[in-house]
Amino acid sequence: MRFSHQRESIQSIVYSTNSHPTADWVFQKAKKVVPNISLGTVYRNLKQLEDVGLIKTIYDGNIARYDWNQAPHDHLKCKECGELIDIELIDDDVRRKVKNKYQFEVDDVKMVIIGTCHKHKNKGK
């Protein structure tokens, strides 16, 4: 894989935010640096970056989001504002439990907490 300005930009854009951006969000940002970059290039590079292990893909409903954070962690999906927020709570327990209870080969445990984030205090009730 050889150097490209496009890929550099795309990577640094993903690394610049904690918002788990979509391909299109990255595309909009990237255009400010590489004006006539194409959406296909963004997708292709995001995939490459994932293949090399520089970013991770998170499927949020039916849309792909990208995460620079390689550390094993989970996410809170706020049903008020839709944001996807990092949380670390890692049950290494879970891994063990499944392994013991079902003899499955466990590679990863993906957890999404559906709830309401701190921005919406005193709403319901």
Added chain:
Amino acid sequence: MRFSHQRESIQSIVYSTNSHPTADWVFQKAKKVVPNISLGTVYRNLKQLEDVGLIKTIYDGNIARYDWNQAPHDHLKCKECGELIDIELIDDDVRRKVKNKYQFEVDDVKMVIIGTCHKHKNKGK
């Protein structure tokens, strides 16, 4: 919501399998009962059935799958054959932990275990 043969069929098809079928799979089956049912009807009814709480939608990557099983449970996604298999391990712990640690309103915890199902014993190594 009034009666329709289409909806009846669609519901019974979803209820007939543990495979977490896609809309298209349901569509293929449904055609055998209602030959000129349309895919749109399948989608519309799946959504209605979900609204009424008769089925649940699971997003598997970027494709929707449907589950008759209302009981809180999690899934194993087999990376060999792609199947989505029910598992019950429900950490009610998790719910408590998040609540205590972050003061989030937690509505649901969705967990997907990525791994290899029993059909692929003695594969790797």
Added chain:
DNA sequence: ACTTAATTAGTAATGATTCCTATTATTATT
């Protein structure tokens, strides 16, 4: 039977993502 509105089939439209291809840019080699 008559009326009303929900539901449908069929098809067009959408949105996200992937694929295709002629051109361009990077990198290694002279």
Added chain:
DNA sequence: AATAATAATAGGAATCATTACTAATTAAGT
């Protein structure tokens, strides 16, 4: 620095899942 080999790109077409639209049909209450 020029040359060659080929990875990467822009732009657009194509695909896939899903939703929207609409005239015709149908369930259900009177």
